[in-house]
Amino acid sequence: MLDTPNDTDDVAALKRGDHAAFSLLVKKYHRKMLIVSRAIVGDVWAEEVIQEAWVSIYRALPRFEERSSLKTWMYTIVKNEARTRLSKESRFVSMDTSALDTSLEDASTVLNDQFKKDGHWKEAPTRWHIESPVALLEEEQLQICIKHTLSMLSADQRAVFTLRDLQQLDLEEICNILEFTSSNVRVLLHRARLKLMQVINHYQETGTC
Amino acid sequence: MLKCRNIAHHGSDYVDATLTRSQTLGYALHLLVCGHCRRFIRHLRCTIAYARALDKNELLNDNEAEKIAQKATNPNPSHPSD
Numbered sequence: 078m079l080d081t082p083n084d085t086d087d088v089a090a091l092k093r094g095d096h097a098a099f100s101l102l103v104k105k106y107h108r109k110m111l112i113v114s115r116a117i118v119g120d121v122w123a124e125e126v127i128q129e130a131w132v133s134i135y136r137a138l139p140r141f142e143e144r145s146s147l148k149t150w151m152y153t154i155v156k157n158e159a160r161t162r163l164s165k166e167s168r169f170v171s172m173d174t175s176a177l178d179t180s181l182e183d184a185s186t187v188l189n190d191q192f193k194k195d196g197h198w199k200e201a202p203t204r205w206h207i208e209s210p211v212a213l214l215e216e217e218q219l220q221i222c223i224k225h226t227l228s229m230l231s232a233d234q235r236a237v238f239t240l241r242d243l244q245q246l247d248l249e250e251i252c253n254i255l256e257f258t259s260s261n262v263r264v265l266l267h268r269a270r271l272k273l274m275q276v277i278n279h280y281q282e283t284g285t286c
Numbered sequence: 287m288l289k290c291r292n293i294a295h296h297g298s299d300y301v302d303a304t305l306t307r308s309q310t311l312g313y314a315l316h317l318l319v320c321g322h323c324r325r326f327i328r329h330l331r332c333t334i335a336y337a338r339a340l341d342k343n344e345l346l347n348d349n350e351a352e353k354i355a356q357k358a359t360n361p362n363p364s365h366p367s368d
Binding site: 211242 | 289292295298321322323325328329330332333334339340344347350355357361
């Protein structure tokens with residue numbers, strides 16, 4: 078049985094080729110890496126790319142120089158594997174600009190609807206009776222709704238949200254991994270957060286999703 | 287003076303501290319006088335913290351992780367008949 082991973086990775090053990098440490102690494106990062114892979118190559122090749130990325134990571138670990146964090150280094154390997162796959166399949170599409178543009182428009186529209194012409198709120202933001210993340214964790218129905226909403230985000234939004242809010246990478250690192258501009262990353266991130274916030278708003282108002 | 291709309295549009299920039307010093311000052315001044323926007327920012331921070339807390343439980347199970355790790359560490363196992 079593997080231990081529950083904590084917030085630090087045992088880099089020394091990983092560099093020695095310790096299998097248990099590597100399994101723990103897979104347990105901790107596989108799903109998030111899959112989300113990033115999906116954002117780059119789409120659903121069809123995402124799993125395959127990640128399996129190849131794990132092989133590359135395992136082989137390269139002894140040479141990991143720790144110039145960046147381990148997770149940044151791993152996500153960069155995922156990106157490289159994904160790009161290689163796209164080139165091989167000759168279906169490289171320069172970053173999905175149309176999708177990003179749509180996100181930009183959507184973000185503006187959703188927010189603008191909540192304001193009067195003079196720029197003030199039409200109505201006060203919903204009052205939350207639970208404002209503590211710990212207390213929110215006890216709401217099982219809400220957990221289901223949030224997980225569902227996360228799964229419904231666009232691949233780009235989900236990747237940016239995962240890397241920033243769940244993995245706590247710097248915005249610059251995210252731009253490098255996903256090859257998005259800084260402004261696009263910020264818009265995608267804000268859009269994702271707003272969607273989750275809307276779900277919590279609704280739950281706080283009605284007690285349902 | 288920033289409008290509430292600006293505050294909401296750049297809420298993540300404020301939370302992530304990516305605004306310039308003068309933008310941050312303008313933001314802080316607005317928040318000082320606007321309870322609605324303070325609530326919006328509070329909720330945004332809470333949403334992020336909640337999603338992060340939820341994610342702590344989102345891991346592969348041990349068997350799945352072990353299978354993937356095995357494949358990665360031994361990607362071309364020889365067949366028994368080899």
